Amino acid sequence: MWKFVAKRILALIPVLLCVTFLLFVVLSLAPGDPARLILGLEATEEHVEQKREEMGLNDPIGVQYARYINNLLKGDMGTSYKNGVEVSKEISERFPFTLRLALSGICVALIIALPLGIMAAVKQNSFFDSFSMVLALLGISLPTFWLGLLGILLFSVALQWLPSGGVGGIKSAILPVLAMSMSCLAGIARTTRSSMLEVIRSDYIRTARAKGLGYTTVIVRHALRNALIPTLTVVGLQVCTMISATVLVESIFSWPGIGRLLVTSINDRDMPLVLGCIIVFTVCFSIINLTIDLLYGVVDPRIKAQYKK
């Protein structure tokens, strides 16, 4: 098991290197001269050229990249063009806010979606089933940012129950978490239902029922375990989508996480910050994918056996 984890983490390194290289090259093509950006429009041409030389912008892209990675390994992600703040400092200040939002979002989605999907499958074609699946369909069709706007409209403007943005206590997190987790929740519920339906009809479930086990036991102990495998795949995808939706949600609710940082830094053309934020996002996605792969092993002993090889 640990060998598998180690192997997977090692396999991540080339992917991350490629991703950062790709981003580095693409972002260096962005219009605008960083030296000019730092010095301002009044600076003379010689000054700008001197600054470019100082920043190493005249070096070949490969050299620049190697230097970036070298610094990255030391924990230095460069400094912001805009205000000279260290990128790593800025990100470590902002990241906990995003993490809080994302973790609550994942919890809310899983706690509601799994029982909902299972219940809908167990009571297939009942009113509860159709009703919750229509809601789930609406859930995956609602754009995150519109849901956020509607939430503000209803709970902040009309009812004045919840703040429309900012950070302060648990109340301020309710709307962002709900807006963010809705489509994730709906997607997971739909998959849980359909994979559960497939499992419930299989022979071994009938056998388990026939030998006299209670319905709940059969569903929870026998059916759920198999139904969870396709569900896990979707949970991974949905959680990744949800985390990239922080970009929208944090901007709507003025939440000071890295999603909003990414948006402002793209608007400011502040490339070191953009690169830093995207690297953090990419690492998050890789960790999620790794977690999902490990959970496959927990759920399915056949897969676990493969890991041991």
Place this chain on the structure above:
Amino acid sequence: MDKNNASNSQVKKQGQFLQIWRRFKRRPSAMIGLYLIILFILIAIFAGVLFDYDAIAIKQDIANRLQPPSWEHPFGTDDYGRDILARVVHGTRISIGIGFAAVALGLTIGTLLGSSVGYYGGLYDMIVMRIVEVFQAIPCMLMAMIVVAVAGANPVTLAIALGLAIIPTFTRVARGAVITMREMEYIESARAIGSSDFRIIFAHILPNCFAPLLVQSTLSMAVSILSVSGLSYLGMGISPPVPEWGSMLSASRIYLQDYSYMSIFPGVAIMLTILALNLLGDGIRDAADPKLK
């Protein structure tokens, strides 16, 4: 008996496409999705006939600003006095247009890449899939953000950015489908009579993979349309005065308190489009794989 045989062979001759279509037709939700999508496509095509772009959707009319929905302006007017209905109708053009363009790009390149790596396998497969993995590590929305930051935001770059971002998904779907087909007997017999690889892939394998690819197309189109409106909402996509649903919602934000109708209709338009695509995708998936229902 004879009659039975005859009808059986007829069913076989109908081919997979017709069979799926017949099952698709029987599902009301799938048909609603199809009708909605056709409606949106028609609206996109005839937007110019319904409302003149320059005179109604773009031209400012300050005297008429912030009018609530009325008979004359069913969706009301925005902060520049433009009819919101006309802008939502013209917004269809942008969303549907970019959605189709992105999917066309992603589907073509992804299918070509995926089916060739699935068919040939080996080192080629391994290298391409590693590259796909790298691209897939960055989600669609963020990828589009980066491309837009570098290449500037306009409908063409957006469509290309989103198209590039969804190539990996199509590559995976096509590869998976081709791998399951590759070892089938009819492919072996095609090879035995000397069909070229090109012919085997395009005439024998791909037509049998159309269902998963079509389902993925509807999903990817939904993702593209959501991304375009999301980016425009953040001010990184289509910028005003061009009527785009996301940027209309973004502009409506400061009027949320007093003119909330402004933030309703563009959102409903996005939701209906995505809903239609989801219904269509679900319908095709269930029709292609009837064992589930």
